Amino acid sequence: MTAAQARPRRSVLYMPGANSKALEKAKSLAADAVILDLEDAVAPDAKSEARDAVVQAVKAGGYGKREVIIRVNSLTSPWGAADLEAAVHAGPDAILFPKISSADEVRTASEAMDALGAAPLMGLWAMIETPRAILEIAQIAAASTSTRLAGFVMGTNDLAKETRARQTADRAPFHFALAASVTAARLYHLAIIDGVYNDIANSEGFEAICWQGVEFGFDGKTLIHPSQIEICNRVFAPDAAEVAHARAVIAAFNDPANAGKGVLKVDGKMTELLHRDMAEQTVAIADAIAAMSSDGM
The missing domain is CATH 3.20.20.60 (Phosphoenolpyruvate-binding domains)
Structure with missing residues (x-):
């Protein structure tokens, strides 16, 4: 998303x-x-x-x-x-x-x-x-x-x-x-x-x-x-900490050094590909909320 x-x-x-x-x-x-x-x-x-x-x-x-x-x-x-x-x-x-x-x-x-x-x-x-x-x-x-x-x-x-x-x-x-x-x-x-x-x-x-x-x-x-x-x-709405963690998860899986890996440690937590998918949803909604707010609805 x-x-x-x-x-x-x-x-x-x-x-x-x-x-x-x-x-x-x-x-x-x-x-x-x-x-x-x-x-x-x-x-x-x-x-x-x-x-x-x-x-x-x-x-x-x-x-x-x-x-x-x-x-x-x-x-x-x-x-x-x-x-x-x-x-x-x-x-x-x-x-x-x-x-x-x-x-x-x-x-x-x-x-x-x-x-x-x-x-x-x-x-x-x-x-x-x-x-x-x-x-x-x-x-x-x-x-x-x-x-x-x-x-x-x-x-x-x-x-x-x-x-x-x-x-x-x-x-x-x-x-x-x-x-x-x-x-x-x-x-x-x-x-x-x-x-x-x-x-x-x-x-x-x-x-x-x-x-x-x-x-x-x-x-x-x-x-x-x-x-x-x-x-x-x-x-x-996802809070700031939730969005920050989601962005960190996405960045970790996008890092070329982690290519092909299905499980990573992000912010001290074991993180799987399903968590990346959830993180992408969180960031997409957060960005969409921000866009609505910046345009005055």
Whole structure:
């Protein structure tokens, strides 16, 4: 992974599509990505208004290097078809589909994007928020080999509702779902973003759950309030010591004196080729974050 290929997704902020001021404010926030929401954040009687506002915002641009994603309503809902047509023509980086529960649903969504003339690089993202999705997560991820599927977003609130599991401080009831989803995503080289944290005022609890997300292997976390961005960006970014060690690992394996060696000692630690690969990912993300910051997002 090179810096050009890496795309930071530490903080992915939901913005309600019906709120034009929020859509504009998103252009000045330090989030790596924004999800302009036409689904849960919009009341039924405001769906059409929100759709128009989101399309106008995306076409107007101004989001800089932030990844722009539109979450549409389900294709089986009264608003889904109109949402998708409008979203495709607006031209975001990706379209997020709610409640994807099977590989067939991924294929249906991808084919619908194709039929509407979506640009080749426009991605399809899937909300993972149903019991069936968790049990079929490997098949869903495998659909990426023949569709536009590029990433997963965990819908932990909906998973809690559907499974009746309690959202405890350590999220123990969700460990299987979270780990299975990350494993499937990594197998098929998909991005994967952790679910939201509901207690906006609890910054200590939020930071702890961000660190848990890092430990699970998530790329970043979905957010429901701008106040969560700073903590999220800090936790999901490699720190200076980690980046320095990664650069040392890369340099050691690139040293002609070490040509052909599969194991080296770097900073006193036994280091294998797999550690070089991990180091390259770390440096690529760090460089991409630095590039975003230097350009003012």
